[in-house]
Amino acid sequence: MVQTSSPERETDAGPTSSVSAPSAPSAPEYASWISRDRSTDAASLTMRREAAELVERVVAHYRDNTTHEADGQWTEPVAHYLDADRWQRETDAVHRSVPLPLAMSCELPGPNTYKAIDVLGIPVLITRDRQGAVHAMINACRHRGAKLLEPGCGVSKRLICPYHSWSYDLAGELRGVYAEKTFGEVAREGRSLVRLPAGERAGIVFVSLDPAAEPDLDAWLGDLQPLLEGLRLAECHHYSTSELTSPNWKVTLDGYLETYHFASLHPKTVFETNLSNMMAHDTWGPHQRIAPALRPIAQAVDLPPDQRDPGDCVGPIYWLFPGLAIAGGWRQKIAVSLVLPRTATESVTQQIILLREPAVTEEERRAADRFGEWFHEVVRDEDYATTYGVQQGLQALDGTDFVFGRNEPGLQHFHRTIHRHLDSGATAAPRAAR
CATH class of the missing domain: 2.102.10.10 (Rieske [2Fe-2S] iron-sulphur domain)
Known part of the structure; x- marks a missing residue:
């Protein structure tokens, strides 16, 4: 991988954000779940084995001060965010055709x-x-x-x-x-x-x-399915759901698929727990996972591999096309984001908070509330405040293009997948065999 500048030095040296929350909420306490899981079913064993391998990959990035990189850059015409006819064709080819995680x-x-x-x-x-x-x-x-x-x-x-x-x-x-x-x-x-x-x-x-669709969900998820099963999401407890309005669905989702912005946009929130511009990246068909390095990796790097807690070292975000992000799947509290287009210029985001154990006591409910409120406020006041600014400038930038860097492979994969659906005339996910 090509050497990148240090996430720590990058922020200390002063990249500044034009958007800042008046008072950044303190990050909630995170507790690892994966290190305590003792399940012996095949999916859980696969998930823990793969988690250990993923930690090793991110540790290597930390040692070398690198991040996962695509082969090259990708340019996306700004017009693709503006054209209402294209939005209709995209939603027809994607949202009205593939199985949606709702x-x-x-x-x-x-x-x-x-x-x-x-x-x-x-x-x-x-x-x-x-x-x-x-x-x-x-x-x-x-x-x-x-x-x-x-x-x-x-x-x-x-x-x-x-x-x-x-x-x-x-x-x-x-x-x-x-x-x-x-x-x-x-x-x-x-x-x-x-x-x-x-x-x-x-x-x-x-x-x-x-x-009339007959989707084959096993084919649609492919090799990602065992890893999702290992997270045992079905055993979690739904704590709360809140909603946010958000810009055009692609403008919104672009912010979910890279860690390049952590130091500059989230200096007092996300960057307090995550390193910036340092992650592993994997894809499974249209789906993907970005796996940022967490700050305790600085201590874990000197430990033997079997003593590293994956939940403390890496914060994987499993992302199901076309717009479901599962963050914190290795932890006790999980934040799920469901982004759905509403019009050519607006989308809606459901933020769904899941808990490994039900919040029974007043203290447990307060902790769950803090987690959900922190997640909501950071996305609203930092991420979406910025992406609304992006949308405001689109018309003036029409005729130009955006550039996605080598260190933004998630964005490249997302847009490439949309292009593939449009260009190939894809109208459905794999269908079940008759």
Whole structure:
């Protein structure tokens, strides 16, 4: 790898950010989970083995003062962020075609639970029926199209339309028609909610917006799936969800896929726990992982490999295309970001906080609150404040291009994947065998 300047010296020497939070929130306490995990299933063993190898790679970067680099730079025309027609083609080729990770399994923790979410103007309802199976459907009554449930998570044994009280079970089957004697008989089999393909893998619920799709989720996740299964996300507890509006989806996601900005944009927050411009990078098909070095690596570098705690040394962010980031998967508290386009100039971000153990005591709830609030404030006041500034300048920069450096391989992979979907006319993820 090409030698890079020291992340420590870079910040001390004075790269400054034009955006700074008035009072940066103190970083919450982080506790490693991976070092305490004693599971012996194949996925857990694979995950721990791979984690040890990943730590060695990041330790090598620390020793050599390097970072993972792409073969060259990548330029992306600014027009690709501005063109409303291209945005429509992108969302058609990507969001309306591939299986979208729209929920964490623990957001639907038991029978008769649901998550309602709007995606590209489509009201989506994800449910877990009384047998525990996951379903997805259009969140609209088949009588007159009223929304059954407002966005959010909850528990309900029946889905009852607020307009005329038609009722459905959690699999979307029509079960009741109010005053059917005067309304007229309704054929139940023809008035179920419109179903969307859905499946559950590694603690994540995937939904396809195309009702005719037959996605093969195992092929879609590929070799990343065992590593995700090793994180045991399905066993976590959903603590909270908050939302942020954000700029154009690509402007927003560009900030999730590199560590180059940590020292300059987050000097009093993220950079307090993470080194800047120092990471390992891996890809699995359209998906990827960036793995920044954490500050305790400075002490761990002199320890024997078997004495290094991966959760203290590396902070991997698993990123599922087209927009789910799982940060802290090796720790006790996990922050999940789900970024979805809303219009050509706006997206929405759900921040989902997961805990390895439920917050029972007041102290545990305060700690979970601090974690979620810190995450929310840093993203809102530092990341998104900056990316809104990026979006404001796009029109004036039309006709030019952005350049992604060799040290930003995650950005390059993300945009290359979008280009591939557009250029090849890809309309779906791998389909299940018949």
